Amino acid sequence: MTILASQKLYTFDNGLRLLVDPMPGLKTFALSALIYGGARFETEAQSGWAHLLEHMVFKGAAGRTARDLAEAIEHKGGTINASTGYEHTRFEVRGLNSLMPLALEIITDLMFRPAIDAEELAREKKVVEQEILEAYDTPDDHVFDLLQSAMFAGQSLGRPILGTKQSLKPVTPDALREFAETLYAPHQIVVCVSGGVVPEEVYAALKPRVESVPAHAGFGKPAAMRFTTERHVQKRRIEQANLTIGFEGVSRLSQDIIPLRLFSEILGGGMASRLFQEAREARGLAYSIDSFTTPYRDGGIFGIYAGCAAADVAPLIELIQKVLSELSSNPLQAELERAKAQFMTSLFLNHEGAASRCGTFASQLSTFGKVFTLDEVAADIEGVGRDDLVRVGSAISRQKTCASALLGPKTMSDVSALLAA
Template sequence: MSAASPESEGLPRIHRLANGVRVVCDPMPGLQTLALSVVVGRGARSETEAQNGWAHLLEHMVFKGAGQRSARSIVEEIEAEGGQINAATGHERTSFQVRALKGGLPLAMDVISDLVHRPVIDAGDLEREKQVVSQEIAEAADTPDDHVFELAQAQAFSGHALGRPILGLDATVGAASRDALAAFHAGLYGPDAIVVSAAGAVEEAELLDLVDRHFAADARAEPPAASGPARFVGGAAPVTRALEQSHLVLLLPAPGLTDPDYFALRLFAEILGGGMSSRLFQAVREERGLAYAIDAYADTHSDTGVLGIYVGAAAKDAAEAAKICAAEIGGLIGRVEPAELARAKAQLKAATFMARESALARAEQAAGQVLTFGRLFSVEETAQAIDAVEAADLARLGERLLGPRACAGAVLGPRPAMKAARAFEVELFG
C-alpha cells in the first residue's frame, strides 16, 4: 500500500492499494464514536436507459443478504453494538455508512465489505424488493414537492442519465434479472472507484490493516460504459394536478464541482435564496406574500450543475412569483451589496466549519474530495477560496448562467399555475 503526501500541514494522508482502492483516516481526538464510509464513485449516471434505477435497486439488494449474513443479521449485529448502518445512491456516488462506538471499526468494516463484495442477490428476494422500490417510486410521485424536482431535472438533462430519476421507472426496475443485476454489480463497485474513509475515534494503523484484509484482494472489473458529457437542454414541464398549492422548480445551467466558478455559484445561490435574509425570501414572501416556501440552491456534479429555485405558492400567484424570481436574478447580476456578499460568505464558511464537527460528514466529505479531485482540502483552504470571490465574479457568473439562453421549469399543481415556467423564461430572456 502506498501513501500520497498531504497537500498541506495537518491533512490526512491518502493511501492507495495496488488494485486502486483509496483510504483516508481522519482521527478526531476526544470523540467516543466513529464513522466509516465506503463510497463508490459510481451511481445512477453509470446506468444505460434500460438499466434506469438499477444502482438504487442494487443498494437495496445488498441489504437482503451478504456474505454469511441474512438481512436481519446485517442490521442486528451493528445495532447490538450501538451502531447505525445506512446507504445512499446518487447520480455519481453510492455510499455505505456505519456510525459506531469507539472500538466498533472491525465489525463495521466486516459488514460493509460483505455488502460491497458479497451480496447474495437471491432471485426471490429480488422480486420482492422490486415491489418495495415500486412503492418508493409511487410515493415520490405522490409527494409534489419531491416529484417536481424530478420533472425539472428531466427537462434540464433530457436524453442523458442525469435527467433520469435515481429511483428508476417501474418498467426498467422490473426488467432487472438476478444475473443481469449481479453483472451490473461487478462493474459498478469496482475497486478503482472505491474510497474507504473513516473519521472520529479511529486509528490509521488499524484502519489500514482492516482495509488490507477486506479490500486488497478485489480484482479490477470492467466499469460500466460512461454516460458521456451532460448537456443542459431545458424546456418546460407543466403538470396539472388537483392540489391546494402549486410547486415550481426553475433551473439554469451552471458550473460543476471542478469549475473555478464553483464557490461563486454557491455564493450566488446563497444571496439569491439561501435564507430568510435572501433576496427571494424578502421580495417574494415578505414584501408581497406570494409564497410560503421559497429558496435557491446550487446542485453540482463533476462536470456540470444547475442553479435552482423552488417555490411553493398559491396557483394564482405562481406566474407572478416566477417573474419576480427572474427579475431578482437579473438584479443580482447587476449589483451585489457588500453586506450581503459578506453575509453569504459567513454562511458558507459556517456550514463548512460545522460539518467538521460531525465524524460522518468528515468521512463523506473526504471521500468525495478524493473521488472528484484526487486530493483533500483543508478548511482554511476552502475558507480562502470563499473569501477570494468578489462581486465582479458573481456578475461574470451571472452572465454565464444566462449565456446559453436556456432554462428548465417544472410546475405541478392547479391549472392557473401552468404559465409560471414560461413567465420565468420570458422575464429572463424576453
C-alpha cells in the same frame, strides 16, 4: 500535499483507497464508503438499477441475512445507511470505536459479496415500486424529477434515480450481480474513516476484506452531459403550485463553484435572502422559495424552487426574473459578507463532526485526488469579491432560456411564455 498532515492514505493493488482521519479524544468513529458510480452510469434499460442494487445488498451478504446485518451493527449501538445519487453511491456507518472492524467487514461484504437472492429481489422490487409511488405522490419531491428530465432530456441524468416499474421488472439476480461487479469497481471506491481511530488498526482491519477483490475496468466515464431547456407542466387535483426553474451551472471542478454557491446563498439561501424577503415577506407570493446549486464532474445546475398558490405563479415568475437580474448586476457588499459568514460557519461546524468530515474528505479525494485544508477552503471563500458574483450571476441571467417544471392544480394557468422569456 495530497492529504492532511494528521491523516494516512493507503492504496490497495486493486485501486481502492483508504483514508484514515484520526480525531484524538473521540470515543466514536464515522465511516463513509464512496463509490464513483450511480444512476448516471445506467443505460435507459437499466434505469433505477443502481438504487435497486443499493437496496438489495442489505438483503443479504457473505452469509449474513438482512436481519443479521442490521443486528450486527445495532447490537453494538451503531447505525448503518446508504444512498444512491446520479454520480455516487455511498455507504455509511457510525458507532463506538470498538465497532470499527466489524463495520469495515460488513461494508465491504455489501459492496463485494452481496447474495442477491431471487425471492428477496422480487420482494424488494415491490418495495421500490412503493417508493416510486410515494415520490410521485409528493408534489414538492416529484417536481424535481420533472425538472431533471427537462434539463437533461434523453440522458441518464434526466431519468429518475428510482427508475420505473417497467425498467425494474426485467432485473434478474444474475444481471444485478454483473451490474454490481461493474458499478462497484474497486478503483472507483474511496473509504474514509474519521474519529477516535488508529490508522494502522483501520488498515489492518480492511486489508483482508479487500485485497482478494480483483481489479477491473468498471463503467468508465459516463456520457458527457448536455443541458436542455424543456418545459414540463403537470396538473393534478392538488392545491399548491410547485415551480422549479433550472439553468446551466458549473462543475465541481470549476473555479466558480464557490462564487456561485455564495451567489445562491444571497439569492435564495435563507430567510435574509433576496427571494425570501421579496417573494414571501414583502409580497406574500410564496410559502417557500429557495435557490440551489448541483454540481457534477463535467457541468452543473443552478436552480430555483418555489411553492405558491396557483394564481400567484405568473407574478412570482416575473419577480424571480427581476430579482435574479438585479442581483446579477448589483450584489451588495453586506450581502456578500453575510453569505461568506454562513459558508464559513457551515465549513467549520462540519469539520468538527466525524460524520461530516469523513463524507467531505471521501468526496474530495474521489473528485480531486486530494484533501483540502480548512485554510485553503477559507481562503477561497474570503477571496470572492463582488465582481465574481457579477460574473457568475450574469452567466445565469444571460441564458436565453431555462428549463422548468411546474406541478400544480388543474386551475393553474399556462405560463410557458413567461418561462421562455
